[in-house]
Amino acid sequence: MIAHTQTLFGAVALVAVIMGSCLILVGQLRHRDGMLTTGLGMLSHSLAYIGFTLFGQVSMWFSYVLANTLLSTALAFYTVSLPLIHGRRPPWRLAFAFPLLLGVLLSVLIDTQEPRQLVACLLLFTQCLVILHLSRLHAVPGGRAHRILMIGAGISLFGLGIRVVVILSGAPAEMHYDVSNLKQTVSVALGAATIIMFSFGLVLLSRERIESELRQTALRDTLTGLPNRLAILEQLTDELERARRQHTPLSIAMLDLDHFKQINDSHGHLVGDAVLRHCTDHLQQRLRRNDSIGRYGGEEFLLILPGTDADGALELVDQLRQSLTQHAAQVDDKNIALSFSAGVYGSTSPVAEDITGMLLKADAALYRAKDAGRNTQVLATAD
Numbered sequence: 001m002i003a004h005t006q007t008l009f010g011a012v013a014l015v016a017v018i019m020g021s022c023l024i025l026v027g028q029l030r031h032r033d034g035m036l037t038t039g040l041g042m043l044s045h046s047l048a049y050i051g052f053t054l055f056g057q058v059s060m061w062f063s064y065v066l067a068n069t070l071l072s073t074a075l076a077f078y079t080v081s082l083p084l085i086h087g088r089r090p091p092w093r094l095a096f097a098f099p100l101l102l103g104v105l106l107s108v109l110i111d112t113q114e115p116r117q118l119v120a121c122l123l124l125f126t127q128c129l130v131i132l133h134l135s136r137l138h139a140v141p142g143g144r145a146h147r148i149l150m151i152g153a154g155i156s157l158f159g160l161g162i163r164v165v166v167i168l169s170g171a172p173a174e175m176h177y178d179v180s181n182l183k184q185t186v187s188v189a190l191g192a193a194t195i196i197m198f199s200f201g202l203v204l205l206s207r208e209r210i211e212s213e214l215r216q217t218a219l220r221d222t223l224t225g226l227p228n229r230l231a232i233l234e235q236l237t238d239e240l241e242r243a244r245r246q247h248t249p250l251s252i253a254m255l256d257l258d259h260f261k262q263i264n265d266s267h268g269h270l271v272g273d274a275v276l277r278h279c280t281d282h283l284q285q286r287l288r289r290n291d292s293i294g295r296y297g298g299e300e301f302l303l304i305l306p307g308t309d310a311d312g313a314l315e316l317v318d319q320l321r322q323s324l325t326q327h328a329a330q331v332d333d334k335n336i337a338l339s340f341s342a343g344v345y346g347s348t349s350p351v352a353e354d355i356t357g358m359l360l361k362a363d364a365a366l367y368r369a370k371d372a373g374r375n376t377q378v379l380a381t382a383d
């Protein structure tokens with residue numbers, strides 16, 4: 001089916017202007033989440049297509065040089081939107097060097113045919129490659145938006161490829177914007193698909209990033225930066241699953257700071273907070289890469305030690321405890337000594353274990369450590 005090329009350009013321009021305006025309104029003119037630049041990209045895209053609809057009726061400066069420069073500007077806006085969505089500094093200069101260069105080159109080549117068409121295709125092609133690369137670079141783990149963007153860039157590359165092949169095969173006139181043929185219809189339709197993919201992909205990417213940020217916030221303890229209770233229990237679930245599959249040992253330890261109330265009572269809660277941060281920093285620095293620590297409660301922490309049996313866990317907790325007692329917290333001009341008690345539970349055959357059972361055993365051992373006078377660790381019994 002062959003569509004009237006300029007009518008098609010007009011229809012795409014209308015869609016782009018509606019989508020662009022919506023994005024600018026939704027983004028409330030804030031450029032930090034990338035919605036403003038995405039919207040401006042859509043508006044540039046629509047202005048470019050309006051220019052193409054006027055090809056043959058107005059001067060080439062307007063319908064060719066300016067229109068292609070606007071198309072390149074649209075791609076520059078999409079390029080900067082990708083890092084902006086992630087709160088990173090966008091490559092403004094690099095992105096907008098393309099439309100500038102294209103504007104200059106097309107002005108010089110305005111009276112030629114193949115060279116000006118090839119230059120336009122080549123620069124737009126390069127911009128799509130940059131978007132393709134940045135989409136991969138700025139993918140949200142587990143997200144799908146970057147795939148939509150990559151498909152959008154891929155479609156655009158294909159559309160430009162068609163134009164280049166037609167131009168190089170000696171029929172550049174077939175690619176004039178006022179000529180209607182199947183190749184033009186396919187090429188412009190691919191352009192429309194690109195706009196939809198880019199706008200949808202960038203909006204989805206912004207949503208995925210916000211969701212991922214919210215999830216991170218929901219799983220972090222704000223005071224210490226450690227995984228919170230929910231997160232460390234999720235990790236324990238995963239580690240238990242892994243230990244069951246791989247038939248490897250798994251140990252946990254419940255640590256509770258000794259007489260922490262006294263620290264708060266004597267020095268105040270702010271100092272208590274600083275002591276908690278000192279303690280978690282100290283422990284975290286001394287843990288092995290595969291081990292994890294999370295804040296289980298106020299001054300209580302859960303250690304997960306994958307691949308470690310009960311004896312190994314007991315030894316590690318002993319080292320951590322001794323190290324902490326030797327490194328008092330220094331807050332303002334105060335030296336605050338601290339220690340913890342710990343209940344350790346290790347399993348060599350995690351197939352028969354469940355999380356609640358493991359936690360109950362470690363907790364019972366912790367109580368025994370407190371009863372034994374504190375500043376010690378106790379190994380839980382298996383039953």
Ligand SMILES: Nc1nc2c(ncn2[C@@H]2O[C@H](COP(=O)(O)OP(=O)(O)OP(=O)(O)O)[C@@H](O)[C@H]2O)c(=O)[nH]1
Pocket residue numbers: 223256257258259260261262264268269270271272273276297298299370374
């Ligand atoms: N500064 C500060 N204190 C906290 C925080 N979370 C819990 N606490 C305090 O930690 C103290 C815990 O007191 P207890 O449960 O009696 O335990 P303890 O004084 O450490 O005594 P033992 O555990 O029996 O050795 C309470 O005073 C809580 O208010 C926190 O985020 N910051």
